[in-house]
Amino acid sequence: MKLASWRLVRELLGMADVALELLDSRDPLATRSARLESLAGRRGVPVIIVLNKADLIPRSVAESWKRYFLSEGYRALYISARERLGTRLLRRAIREGSKKCPTVAAVFGVPKVGKSTLINTLKGRHSAATSPYPGTPGYTRRSQLFRIGSKLYLIDTPGLVPPEGGDVESVIRSKPVDSIRNPVDVAIKLINKVLRHNPTAFLQAYGVEGTEPEAVLRGLALKRGWVYRKDGEPNLFEASKALIRDYLDGKITYYTTPPQPSRSRR
Numbered sequence: 001m002k003l004a005s006w007r008l009v010r011e012l013l014g015m016a017d018v019a020l021e022l023l024d025s026r027d028p029l030a031t032r033s034a035r036l037e038s039l040a041g042r043r044g045v046p047v048i049i050v051l052n053k054a055d056l057i058p059r060s061v062a063e064s065w066k067r068y069f070l071s072e073g074y075r076a077l078y079i080s081a082r083e084r085l086g087t088r089l090l091r092r093a094i095r096e097g098s099k100k101c102p103t104v105a106a107v108f109g110v111p112k113v114g115k116s117t118l119i120n121t122l123k124g125r126h127s128a129a130t131s132p133y134p135g136t137p138g139y140t141r142r143s144q145l146f147r148i149g150s151k152l153y154l155i156d157t158p159g160l161v162p163p164e165g166g167d168v169e170s171v172i173r174s175k176p177v178d179s180i181r182n183p184v185d186v187a188i189k190l191i192n193k194v195l196r197h198n199p200t201a202f203l204q205a206y207g208v209e210g211t212e213p214e215a216v217l218r219g220l221a222l223k224r225g226w227v228y229r230k231d232g233e234p235n236l237f238e239a240s241k242a243l244i245r246d247y248l249d250g251k252i253t254y255y256t257t258p259p260q261p262s263r264s265r266r
């Protein structure tokens with residue numbers, strides 16, 4: 001699976017008047033790239049923080065994340081590329097954030113935050129390929145320039161190397177789900193992460209009770225009928241892969257909230 005090289009990021013920053021950093025609203029910090037922000041900063045390219053998939057979280061939480069990034073000194077806003085929410089504000093933020101007209105804005109972000117979906121939404125038709133899971137047909141392999149209108153061009157980019165933090169997000173976004181070597185371990189980490197933020201997430205998603213990751217996986221496997229023929233034991237391997245896909249798909253409800261606003265960049 002191809003990800004953006006940092007060399008490509010540097011090249012694109014050389015062409016762009018403004019950089020959009022798309023984050024997943026459910027966990028902005030785990031999908032953020034400090035390296036991108038610092039490269040852009042060094043090249044004097046303004047970064048706009050775009051909290052995408054805001055349809056998956058309460059509006060009040062989206063507002064608090066926006067305030068968090070504003071307090072760090074960034075232009076920031078939340079949108080839903082899929083539901084076409086916030087796109088007018090985004091156009092305005094791009095206009096205000098760039099000194100040039102027409103503006104070239106590069107759309108960056110770790111895999112599956114919705115970069116290509118955003119381009120299609122702004123363009124008004126399906127021009128950039130999209131895909132629900134990392135590495136599946138339709139994921140972005142190379143950068144491409146799209147004309148959105150006479151005053152705006154957007155560059156779609158391959159997913160950035162997943163975040164530096166080593167969060168479980170970096171595993172599930174950097175390879176196709178089927179090639180994750182230890183999906184059960186990864187799913188257990190994901191379940192623990194989700195449960196920290198929403199203790200009833202798996203009751204809501206699957207009707208499965210339990211706060212132990214293994215119990216969640218067993219419950220899911222049994223509900224779906226994924227059992228080994230020889231002994232009737234639940235197939236945790238299949239359940240884990242399904243759970244990782246459902247997580248990427250936004251079918252498991254959870255969200256994080258910002259830490260105390262940082263004043264460090266002011």
Ligand SMILES: Nc1nc2c(ncn2[C@@H]2O[C@H](COP(=O)(O)OP(=O)(O)OP(=O)(O)O)[C@@H](O)[C@H]2O)c(=O)[nH]1
Nearest residue numbers: 081082111112113114115116117130131132140159
């Ligand atoms: N709920 C929700 N899903 C979204 C939104 N935007 C994109 N998606 C979904 O997220 C998945 C990934 O979208 P893409 O546009 O392919 O993401 P990408 O960032 O271009 O991914 P790569 O090219 O692999 O880096 C797709 O299933 C989209 O339908 C959104 O605003 N809300």
Ligand SMILES: [Mg+2]
Nearest residue numbers: 115116139140
């Ligand atoms: Mg893409």
